[in-house]
Amino acid sequence: MDSSSSAPFLLASGALHLGFQLTVSLVVYPALADAPESAWREIHDAHSRRITPVVVIVYGLLVVACGWAVLAGPDGWTIVSVAAAAVAGLLTAFGAAPTHGRLGQSWSRELVHRLLLIDRGRTAAAVVCAVAAFLAAR
Template structure:
């Protein structure tokens, strides 16, 4: 077995941190937020969530992109490509569905359809984060 290169180790660390973050959002944060959809405090809770989570997203997502790009430049094997697919799914679900849905929730308020869309996008993100972390750790071992 060969020693892992720096991009492999960095992606494994970043993808693992992202998985922990994403699992927390999926299991704790979004269910609590969705539970407030019928409450008068929704707007304040959603705005507070958005404000507080932005710094974490602003650190983790660029770190995923940069460490993934570094791995591509280094020449990933099969597990590396698996990790990169997971990263792409997680970021893609955020860009295509979760972020625009958050925007609509902030502007228009919660509807059952928007809350369901957000929760579905979040589950897709979690699946991507799992694939990314498993692939990245496999590459780094």
């Protein structure tokens, strides 16, 4: 297989992931961080219910695209894109998800701050993933 066969799908899924991540970073998490402590549990629970299906779709497509790229024999920018997607996934699985779990139990300024920091890392990884996928597809 040739890595050029997977490049358009990696680019599309990387761009989708970047759009999703920017929306979370610039709209969703700031609104969540501004939620009043008195209504935290209800707001956080609603956020979790609404965002989970979107996360599953976006990350599912990204995993499939990265898997296809790896099986196709990645090179250069494709490797960078896949690695950046892996960083975003690891930050989600081992950073954001456990922090959300703790925040689901009770509000904490420290945990909200941690979530925002983790999210900045995911956004940076999503930018690298999408840009590298674009360069790989050229």
